[in-house]
Amino acid sequence: MTDDDVFAAVRRLADAGLYLDRIRGLDGVDLDGDEHDLEEWPEGVFRRIYRRGTPRYETALANGWLAVLPPLRPAPPELVEELEEKARRRFPPLLRRLYLEIGNGGFGPGNGLISLTSRQTAVRRDRSSFGTDRPRIARVLCYWPAGGTTELDLLDGQIWGTTAYRTPTGVPQSFRQGLTLAAWLSRWLDCRLLPPLLVQDGSRWRPGTEAEEREAWQERERQRAEDYYHPPVYDEEST
Known part of the structure; x- marks a missing residue:
């Protein structure tokens, strides 16, 4: 999907009140x-x-059983410009349009794109800890309900994930996913986007494939249902 295709599809969900x-x-x-x-x-x-x-x-x-969500309010242009000035980097055109024409966060993957007024919206300059040592300018896009984050590298427009799944001590949890913003949102629009996952492949760790992400998510959902129907029983004497 092109940037315009992605924007139009997100706009349709927003207009219908079905944007999460x-x-x-x-x-x-x-x-x-x-x-x-x-x-x-x-x-x-x-x-x-x-x-x-x-x-x-x-x-x-x-x-007609869905309770539609309230209308979104776009972000003020001066707010976008202020954050771009702090980052010394313009947002990608698609991200600008989403915030300026659809809403100031609260829609999209995970818990929704974070608001530009959130304290967690700050752009940070950092060094990647997974497979490269180049500087990056990262901005959090969204948080996932079960933990983990998705970030956008403003230097090259690439998506980075931070996994919420348990990994051994010393294994960096932040990693490049090989997706642009448009590709990331295209997966979401197709209902194929799931929380970032790291997978052990021999002696190294790598980003999970779509199939591996789906399997990990389904296992987590099975465990959630199991915990609901069969909650743990604690010995009163040990509490």
């Missing part, structure tokens, strides 16, 4: 099965949390 991976359903609707994906608030009022890209989400979308 997890969308609440209507109160009291479609509550059977998969209890670990139910939310209760206030007490006694239940709703389902739908995950974009799943068959259940598509059914909910077709039946």
Whole structure:
């Protein structure tokens, strides 16, 4: 997908109020099965949390069961320019358009692109610790619900990940993923984007493939469901 294609597709999701991976359903609707994906608030009022890209989400979308998200507000141009001045580097054109024409964060992968007014939005100059020793200018794009981050290198427009999965002490968790911003968002639009993953390959560690990311994510989801239905039992005498 080109930058224009990606922007148009994100715009359609934003206009429809379906711009995050997890969308609440209507109160009291479609509550059977998969209890670990139910939310209760206030007490006694239940709703389902739908995950974009799943068959259940598509059914909910077709039946009008999704509670659409509120409209987004674009970032002020002066805010974007201020951050670019601090970084001494312009944002990639696609990222600028997303913030200036769609919203000041809160949409997209993970927990959504972070707001430009967030304290965590600062651009930092650092040195990569995975496979290269060149300087980089990194800006956090999003955080993932189960941990981990995705960053954009403003020097060359490449995506970097920080894994939330456990790795041995001494193994750097930050790594280049070989994706541009447009390619990263294209995966998200196709419901193929998952949290960054490092995989041990012989004596070295490398970024996970899409298939490996999917397998790790599915295992985490199975464990989450198992913990919900069969919570750990603690010996009262040991507590």
